[in-house]
Amino acid sequence: MPEHDVPEHKVPVAILGAGGYVAGELLRLLATHPRFELRAALSRSQAGRPLVDAFPHLRGVLDGHRFAETSAVDTVLTTDQPVAVFACLPHGKSAERIDRLLSQAAAQDTRVHLVDLSADFRLPTAADYEAVYGGKHGAPQRYVDFGCGLPELSPDPPSTHMAHPGCFTTATVLACAPAQAAGLAEPCYRVTAITGSTGSGKTPSANTHHPERHGNIKAYSPLNHRHAPEMEMLLARLGGQPPEVCLAPHSGPWSRGIHATVHLDLVEPMTTAELTECYANFYDSAPFVSVSDTPPRLKDVVATHRCQIGLAARGRRAVVTAVIDNLTKGSAGGALHWMNRLCGFPETTGLELPGVGWS
Numbered sequence: 199m200p201e202h203d204v205p206e207h208k209v210p211v212a213i214l215g216a217g218g219y220v221a222g223e224l225l226r227l228l229a230t231h232p233r234f235e236l237r238a239a240l241s242r243s244q245a246g247r248p249l250v251d252a253f254p255h256l257r258g259v260l261d262g263h264r265f266a267e268t269s270a271v272d273t274v275l276t277t278d279q280p281v282a283v284f285a286c287l288p289h290g291k292s293a294e295r296i297d298r299l300l301s302q303a304a305a306q307d308t309r310v311h312l313v314d315l316s317a318d319f320r321l322p323t324a325a326d327y328e329a330v331y332g333g334k335h336g337a338p339q340r341y342v343d344f345g346c347g348l349p350e351l352s353p354d355p356p357s358t359h360m361a362h363p364g365c366f367t368t369a370t371v372l373a374c375a376p377a378q379a380a381g382l383a384e385p386c387y388r389v390t391a392i393t394g395s396t397g398s399g400k401t402p403s404a405n406t407h408h409p410e411r412h413g414n415i416k417a418y419s420p421l422n423h424r425h426a427p428e429m430e431m432l433l434a435r436l437g438g439q440p441p442e443v444c445l446a447p448h449s450g451p452w453s454r455g456i457h458a459t460v461h462l463d464l465v466e467p468m469t470t471a472e473l474t475e476c477y478a479n480f481y482d483s484a485p486f487v488s489v490s491d492t493p494p495r496l497k498d499v500v501a502t503h504r505c506q507i508g509l510a511a512r513g514r515r516a517v518v519t520a521v522i523d524n525l526t527k528g529s530a531g532g533a534l535h536w537m538n539r540l541c542g543f544p545e546t547t548g549l550e551l552p553g554v555g556w557s
């Protein structure tokens with residue numbers, strides 16, 4: 199973005215689906231962000247209630263703020279400044295809502311930067327979306343306005359609006375990208391990724407409530423998970439042979455974080471030191487990715503925007519482990535990372551969060 203277009207004042211923010219887990223994490227990050235200012239936390243279910251009723255961990259930080267009716271988006275769009283919008287809605291509900299908001303903004307001549315956290319604009323076309331997610335896409339004509347990607351793998355300026363690829367995809371793609379880009383491995387990535395319970399959102403279900411998750415672990419949708427095509431799409435952009443992602447997602451017993459393990463068949467024998475050096479070079483200018491020859495620990499990235507990657511290689515076999523926080527790096531932090539770039543702010547602004555260590 200040309201320097202003269204970078205907003206001088208704090209950019210007003212509106213959040214759609216503000217009562218959910220991703221929105222709650224976004225509110226935590228925005229509370230200390232120097233360049234954004236919360237203007238409207240829009241909620242169907244919580245309108246009128248104080249934010250801190252839904253998110254008591256933000257008491258003392260966001261006191262005085264209340265959830266607004268979804269129609270209150272009008273008040274945010276009547277501004278002569280660019281507006282940052284984060285859509286934190288379920289897939290299948292987001293596209294139509296975004297379309298209405300963007301039409302309204304265009305009618306009022308308000309410039310909007312939008313990041314969608316749902317799957318509605320991740321795949322290349324509405325037909326791809328409908329094949330993977332089922333149901334009719336809510337606004338196929340809006341695809342032209344959206345890009346989808348991870349900031350670490352997208353050096354070019356972002357599109358008008360961005361679709362964030364989500365948590366499993368962030369961990370898996372960051373773990374596979376250097377191997378795919380350099381053609382180090384056969385392009386068949388066997389992935390076991392375990393997520394915490396916040397990955398399922400705030401509404402409990404028979405499979406996700408505490409007695410089921412606590413002290414338990416189980417696989418779901420192995421080789422048939424809807425995020426695998428999104429991973430393959432992002433990896434294919436790095437060149438080389440078309441990649442195949444064989445994904446076995448698991449539900450884990452913790453609240454926050456994803457631990458992904460990827461098995462690689464290297465095309466040439468490598469040592470751990472050689473593979474680690476390749477990965478470290480690839481992520482040399484990525485401020486939030488760390489590479490090591492030691493397997494990372496989930497606890498070290500909880501509540502941070504960091505991804506830690508560990509490498510081990512023996513002959514033609516290699517194991518890559520990657521850890522992220524699904525709510526920070528894998529969704530709210532990832533969206534804020536894109537929004538920093540969309541608004542022309544330094545990409546690390548508000549995201550340099552140290553780990554908490556003993557979560």
Ligand SMILES: NC(=O)c1ccc[n+]([C@@H]2O[C@H](COP(=O)([O-])OP(=O)(O)OC[C@H]3O[C@@H](n4cnc5c(N)ncnc54)[C@H](OP(=O)(O)O)[C@@H]3O)[C@@H](O)[C@H]2O)c1
Nearest residue numbers: 215216217218219220241242243288315316397399400529
């Ligand atoms: N949780 C994660 O780790 C994670 C990671 C990456 C991506 N994502 C994606 O981010 C989005 C939000 O996830 P989440 O975990 O925050 O989910 P969540 O806790 O279930 O929150 C979603 C919010 O969307 C609104 N909503 C729910 N049903 C709706 C409907 N039928 N029509 C319109 N609005 C509805 C509600 O907000 P109000 O009642 O306040 O309006 C709800 O609180 C999803 O698309 C999810 O796939 C989540």
